[in-house]
Amino acid sequence: KQEVTQIPAALSVPEGENLVLNCSFTDSAIYNLQWFRQDPGKGLTSLLLIQSSQREQTSGRLNASLDKSSGRSTLYIAASQPGDSATYLCAVEPQGAQKLVFGQGTRLTINP
C-alpha cells in the first residue's frame, strides 16, 4: 500500500528565505507526482506535475525534483514571500491506479 510522508509538518521562516519541503513515498511504482497548494478551507491548486520519467520541473520561483528510486521528492521555493503562506501537499499516482495518494502536508508560514 502506497504511503506518502511530508516533513516537516509545519515550517515558519522569514520573508526572502529559500526553503525546501520534503516528500517521501514507499512504493516507487508511480505514474507521476504532483505538488499542490491549499489555502485554509479552500481548494487545491496544482503547482507542479512531475511524470515518472522526469527528474524535475520548474515554474517561476518553484522547482520540484523527483528521485523515484529512492522514493523522494523536494519542492524548492526561492525568495519566499508572505503570499506563499499555505499548506503544501504532495501526492503520487500509483501505477495501475487512477487516484492520488496524498501526504499530510506541510503548513508553511512566511513572516514579513
Next chain:
Amino acid sequence: AAGVIQSPRHLIKEKRETATLKCYPIPRHDTVYWYQQGPGQDPQFLISFYEKMQSDKGSIPDRFSAQQFSDYHSELNMSSLELGDSALYFCASSLGLVEQYFGPGTRLTVT
C-alpha cells in the same frame, strides 16, 4: 480557462438525510475523481470514473454511490448521513493519466 465546477458549494444536512453533490469536469477531460477531506486531514480518494465507467475505488462507504453521465458530469450520492461525513468533498478531472485539476469543493455539514 475553464475549471472544474462543483455544486453546491455549501450544504447543510441532518443525520440520516441524503445529499447529492455534482461535478462538471473541464471540457474534454475524460476522467473524474472524488476525494473527501476531513478537518485537518489530507484528501482521501473515494472513487474515479474513466469514460463513464468506474476505474478505481477507495475507501468509499457503502452508503455512498457515484456515477458519471454521458455528458461526463458526475454525481456523488450520499445516504443515511452521519456526523462523521462532515467534510470538504473535492472533485477533480484529468485527460488521461496526467495532471489532476481540482474543483473548489463542496463543504458538507451534517448536524
